[in-house]
Amino acid sequence: MGRRAKNKQGLPPTYDEFQASKDKKEQKKRKVQNDSDATAIPSKKHKLSVNERTTEASQKPKKFQKKPKLGRAKEEPASEEERLPEVDLEELASARKSLFDDSDEENEVQEEEFDDEELDDEFEDGDLEQVESDEEDQVKHMFSDDDEDEHDLEDLNAENMEAYSKQLDDEDELEAEEAEKELLEEGTVQPRAKVLPTDAEEEEMAQGPQDVTMVRTRMLEIVKVLDNFKTLAEEGKSRADYVSRLIKDICEYFGYSELLADKLFNLFSPSEAIEFFEANETARPITIRTNTLKTKRRDLAQSLVNRGVNLQPIGSWTKVGLQIFDSQVPIGATPEYLAGQYILQAASSFLPVIALDPKENERILDMAAAPGGKTTYISALMKNTGCVFANDANKARTKSLIANIHRLGCKNTIVCNYDAREFPKVIGGFDRILLDAPCSGTGVIAKDESVKVSRTEKDFMQIPHLQKQLLLSAIDSVDANSSTGGIIVYSTCSVAVEENEAVVDYALRKRPNVKLVETGLAIGKEGFTSYRGRHFNPKLNLTRRYYPHIYNVDGFYVAKFKKIASSPHDVSKAGAKEKEHAARAEAEEEGIIHEDFADFNSEEDEAFIEKSKKHSLRKKGINPHAKKV
Numbered sequence: 163m164g165r166r167a168k169n170k171q172g173l174p175p176t177y178d179e180f181q182a183s184k185d186k187k188e189q190k191k192r193k194v195q196n197d198s199d200a201t202a203i204p205s206k207k208h209k210l211s212v213n214e215r216t217t218e219a220s221q222k223p224k225k226f227q228k229k230p231k232l233g234r235a236k237e238e239p240a241s242e243e244e245r246l247p248e249v250d251l252e253e254l255a256s257a258r259k260s261l262f263d264d265s266d267e268e269n270e271v272q273e274e275e276f277d278d279e280e281l282d283d284e285f286e287d288g289d290l291e292q293v294e295s296d297e298e299d300q301v302k303h304m305f306s307d308d309d310e311d312e313h314d315l316e317d318l319n320a321e322n323m324e325a326y327s328k329q330l331d332d333e334d335e336l337e338a339e340e341a342e343k344e345l346l347e348e349g350t351v352q353p354r355a356k357v358l359p360t361d362a363e364e365e366e367m368a369q370g371p372q373d374v375t376m377v378r379t380r381m382l383e384i385v386k387v388l389d390n391f392k393t394l395a396e397e398g399k400s401r402a403d404y405v406s407r408l409i410k411d412i413c414e415y416f417g418y419s420e421l422l423a424d425k426l427f428n429l430f431s432p433s434e435a436i437e438f439f440e441a442n443e444t445a446r447p448i449t450i451r452t453n454t455l456k457t458k459r460r461d462l463a464q465s466l467v468n469r470g471v472n473l474q475p476i477g478s479w480t481k482v483g484l485q486i487f488d489s490q491v492p493i494g495a496t497p498e499y500l501a502g503q504y505i506l507q508a509a510s511s512f513l514p515v516i517a518l519d520p521k522e523n524e525r526i527l528d529m530a531a532a533p534g535g536k537t538t539y540i541s542a543l544m545k546n547t548g549c550v551f552a553n554d555a556n557k558a559r560t561k562s563l564i565a566n567i568h569r570l571g572c573k574n575t576i577v578c579n580y581d582a583r584e585f586p587k588v589i590g591g592f593d594r595i596l597l598d599a600p601c602s603g604t605g606v607i608a609k610d611e612s613v614k615v616s617r618t619e620k621d622f623m624q625i626p627h628l629q630k631q632l633l634l635s636a637i638d639s640v641d642a643n644s645s646t647g648g649i650i651v652y653s654t655c656s657v658a659v660e661e662n663e664a665v666v667d668y669a670l671r672k673r674p675n676v677k678l679v680e681t682g683l684a685i686g687k688e689g690f691t692s693y694r695g696r697h698f699n700p701k702l703n704l705t706r707r708y709y710p711h712i713y714n715v716d717g718f719y720v721a722k723f724k725k726i727a728s729s730p731h732d733v734s735k736a737g738a739k740e741k742e743h744a745a746r747a748e749a750e751e752e753g754i755i756h757e758d759f760a761d762f763n764s765e766e767d768e769a770f771i772e773k774s775k776k777h778s779l780r781k782k783g784i785n786p787h788a789k790k791v
Contacts, residue, residue, distance in 0.1 A: 356396055357383045358407055377415045381436065384408045388432040408432065412439060418614045425622075425658060426604065428694060434711070441711035442607040448486040448493065449476060450504045451512065451535070453570045454542045457503040459484065465498055479684040480512050482539075502569040507535040510605075510708055510718040514598055514653035515539045517681040517722050521646050522547040524593040529582040529636060532559035534566035536598060541572035550575045551589070553582060583631050583738035586639040590732065593647030595636045599629045599665075601656035605717020608710065622660050629654070629665045631738075631745055637673045638732050642725040650676070650723040655716055657709065659693045662719040666705060667698040675727040678704045681720050685713055689721070 175183065357380065359367065384404050387394045391401055405427075412423045416439050427435045452459040459475070459482055466473060470490030476483035484504075486493055493499070494506055520526055520540045531537045531552035541550050552567070554560050557579050567575050580588055582597075602625055603613045636650050652669075654661050666689075670676065678701040686706030691698050708718040736744070776786040 357387055358396065358399060358403060372414060374415060377411050381408060381411045381415065384411070385432045385436055405432075412436075416443065416614070417611075419617070421619060422604070422614060422617050429657060429659070437711040438709060441709075441714075444710075445608050446508065446710065446714065446716055449507065449509045450484050450486060450493070451507045451539060452482040452484065452504050453502055453538070454482060455546060455571050456501065457498075462498060462503050465503075466496070469496060476509050477685075480509070480516070482542075483509055483512060485509075500569075502571050505535060505538060505566060505570060507539075508716055510655070510715040511535050511598075512539070513683060513686075513706075513708065513718060513720050514596055514651050515543070517653075517683055517720050518594055518596050518649060518651045519682060520544050520548075520594060524548045524644075524647055525551075525591070527551045527553065527585070527592045527595045527636075527639065529553055529585070529595060529597045529632065530555070530599060531563055531577075532556065533562040534564075534570075536596060537563065537575060538566055538570045538572050540596070541567075541575055542570075544574065546572065546574045548574055551578060551592075552576065553578045553580055553585075555579070555581050581738040583635050583741050585635050586732065587735050587737050590639045591641045592639055593641060593644045594649045594651075595640055596651050596653075597632055597636045598653045598655075599632050599661075601625060601629070601654040601661050602658060603655060605655045605657050605708075605710075605719075608716070622658065626660045626665055627745070627749075629661060630668050631741055633665060633669045634672060634731070635741070637669065637676055637723065637725060638729070638734065640725045642675065642728045642732075648725040650725065651681075652721045652723070654719050656719065657707065657717040659690060662707075662721075663690050663693065663698050663702050663705070666702060666721045669723070670699050670701070673729065673731075675729045676723045676725050678702065679722050679724045680704055681706050681722045683720065686720070687712070689719070 174180075359380075384407060387396075388401065388404055388408070391404075395401070395404070409420060409423050409427055412418060412427065412435075413420050416423075418426075418439075426438065429435070430438055452462050463473060463475075463484060466484075466489075471486060471493065472488040473484050473486050476485050498504060499506075515536050518526075518540065520543045522544050524544065525548060526540055526544070528537045528540065528550065532554040534552065537550060537552040544550070550572070552563060552575050554563060554577075560577055560579055564577055567577065578588075602617050602621055603610055604617070607613050633650075633652055636652070640648055640650055642648050652666060656662065666678070670678070678699070681704065683706055686708055688703040689705030689707055691700055691702050702721075705719065705721040708715055708720075710717060779786040
């Protein structure tokens with residue numbers, strides 16, 4: 163076993179024992195000090211300066227050069243042992259044993275702190291007798307050293323505690339100062355960042371083309387301000403100022419007319435509007451629809467993969483769509499395409515047919531059928547049963563319609579070329595009608611960028627007018643007593659409210675014998691029930707909107723009606739011209755500003771004005787009945 167294991171430190175003494183031992187040590191220490199003074203022996207703890215050591219060393223003969231540390235004689239070389247003086251080893255061993263019995267830790271401290279210089283000084287003075295003292299004196303001397311060390315340790319701990327306490331106080335003061343500074347900063351109105359250009363910069367920008375990077379950066383900064391206007395807006399600038407500048411930057415960066423940019427911007431929040439405009443700069447994925455009359459989607463996909471086409475299903479909401487990522491062959495000229503196994507068709511064009519949900523053996527009318535994507539899809543869902551009337555007002559477009567019908571093998575389809583407003587004069591009593599109405603094309607800007615600048619305010623008046631007439635004709639052409647149908651689906655490839663919610667709301671007001679029902683589509687955002695202060699029928703939340711930045715499809719709108727009763731208009735023999743004349747006459751009678759609307763009743767108005775004044779005074783904390791002094 164080692165030295166430390168044999169001399170393990172015991173339990174510490176009690177406080178009374180420690181105090182008694184301490185007093186006893188003090189007495190012994192004083193006694194030794196008195197004896198030393200009497201015999202003129204220098205104190206053992208007294209350390210000489212360097213000069214004193216040098217002088218005394220030169221005057222006194224040296225008995226030896228260096229004394230090894232206690233307990234380490236075996237580790238020193240033999241040459242040094244020969245030069246040591248003769249010492250009684252038994253007495254030294256007994257002293258060592260006594261020290262180890264008292265405390266192993268004290269022995270370690272003694273060995274570590276008892277340096278060579280002190281030994282040299284002691285032995286140079288010839289004080290060998292103090293080293294060879296009895297056991298009791300040696301132990302007492304050691305305890306006296308520990309007592310001084312404890313006093314030094316207590317003083318050190320007190321100093322450390324005082325310093326640490328001061329440090330904590332300083333940290334608390336610093337935190338308090340920082341908190342007070344932060345409160346002052348919060349209470350101080352910080353200057354807002356100036357995002358809008360000055361008048362001089364506006365004139366400079368009007369003179370020539372701008373840096374597109376600077377324009378885009380300014381757009382993003384304005385969007386941040388509009389999203390948190392109360393905090394970030396510049397003093398003295400209104401929200402209208404920021405919106406006006408943002409629309410101008412959109413026109414400059416994306417190439418829109420100011421009219422169309424304003425219409426599209428107001429459909430979304432500022433940040434989402436930027437996403438919409440950016441999505442219109444990217445082409446939509448190429449998609450194809452499997453013709454289930456000739457093949458299955460799995461078989462078609464395998465055939466195209468074998469030809470080097472990279473594809474995958476569009477989504478869970480359709481069972482016939484495939485999205486094409488890359489192709490080693492022209493996707494519109496493969497043997498599968500020529501055989502009629504698929505047709506190139508936008509994914510958004512699937513939506514109205516899915517909402518229509520055609521059944522077998524029904525009579526269905528597609529009022530604007532060209533180029534035939536929706537018509538052939540309806541025929542496939544009906545499995546070539548029943549009858550599909552494919553009508554288009556443009557005779558030139560019927561050629562592509564007929565070609566696709568033949569290529570895809572649709573045998574239950576009849577192609578006709580009528581103005582759709584002629585229905586039901588031509589024929590009526592349909593189970594279901596699909597009206598994919600002509601529109602401004604604001605949802606397919608990625609395909610036709612000319613829409614950005616070609617649309618005018620007149621277009622957004624004439625096109626909705628035509629759409630309203632077509633929708634009323636479709637409603638009148640449906641058989642309300644159909645056992646399986648009585649369904650009308652209205653859709654456009656536009657996102658403008660004037661062509662969607664406004665038209666549907668108009669039809670609900672003019673034809674109370676129809677109601678809106680769920681479209682049955684798994685995706686899509688709800689239609690607007692109010693827009694910029696204009697309120698629509700609450701049921702318009704059943705309609706669905708589609709945006710390119712959300713669903714990665716063309717902008718689209720779908721509404722589904724259910725005809726619940728017949729009306730006198732169902733048997734009307736009026737043609738397109740008669741309906742147009744009646745619609746214009748009706749529009750004049752129901753204008754926004756009617757003659758009766760301008761008549762005011764002064765007496766009634768005074769009561770309302772007085773009531774409004776009282777209400778305003780109460781809001782300001784003023785008693786409206788208080789008498790003026």
